Amino acid sequence: MSKNNNKKTKKKRIRKGRLLIVILLIGAFIFAIAKGGIWAEKTIKNIQDKKNKQEVEKTVKMEQFDLEEEVNKDLGKKYTVLVDPGHGGNDKGTMNKSKTILEKEITLQIGKRVANKLSHQKDVQVIISRTDDKYISPGDRARLANEQGVDVLVSIHLNAEGGGNSASGVETYYRRGAIDESKKFAESVQKTIKSYIDTRDRGIKEDIYQVLRDSDMPAILIECGFLTNPGEIKNLQNAEYQDTLAEGITQGVLTFLDEKSK
Known part of the structure; x- marks a missing residue:
């Protein structure tokens, strides 16, 4: 096999390796966004629950002796x-x-x-x-x-x-x-x-x-x-x-x- 053919084969392997790494990185990025979205949704819900609870308690305390x-x-x-x-x-x-x-x-x-x-x-x-x-x-x-x-x-x-x-x-x-x-x-x-x-x-x-x-x-x-x-x-x-x-x-x-x- 000629040197040129060896170089072409190595380049193809390098490109495939880089492509695989890019795909994995994109996948990891998408997964992180999804997980982050779920976490953010839960966090927002918990904050809203606490806010509702505080508003109700504040109203009750204002009215109650x-x-x-x-x-x-x-x-x-x-x-x-x-x-x-x-x-x-x-x-x-x-x-x-x-x-x-x-x-x-x-x-x-x-x-x-x-x-x-x-x-x-x-x-x-x-x-x-x-x-x-x-x-x-x-x-x-x-x-x-x-x-x-x-x-x-x-x-x-x-x-x-x-x-x-x-x-x-x-x-x-x-x-x-x-x-x-x-x-x-x-x-x-x-x-x-x-x-x-x-x-x-x-x-x-x-x-x-x-x-x-x-x-x-x-x-x-x-x-x-x-x-x-x-x-x-x-x-x-x-x-x-x-x-x-x-x-x-x-x-x-x-x-x-x-x-x-x-």
């Missing part, structure tokens, strides 16, 4: 309502897929809104089981209601779907086998919530949740939406949606108390 000061005070009120934001402290409750949105935080935000609205009623005294991120056992929540002799108990929670993300809507539970007016109370609140927010009506159901089982008065537990559903997560983080939901709960409680007085 220390309701725990109401406990054990005889204010000459006609009715006493215990508002019970579920979970708290080391009990996070359910959460979204990325574990950045916690049930205990949203139930506190909604609970404060409900308590604040009820406290504006001249004939209603409000007790709230917690105003910050602390753990209270279900038994202690029911015990507080019993010791304070409240007329009704409203426990606020969020739902989760096992292995899926399509379940949605609001449902209200009352004590299984209740012989008081818990069922009627659940019906009243469930009905008004549905009239205030556009969501699936999952109806009322019986259960033996301890906070219901151990309480001596009409008591309900409201599952306000699903933290496994992306659409409902967005709503439940929205201050305006929370306020409308809280208004629906409040009006349901007041409707029941009015009918009870008759």
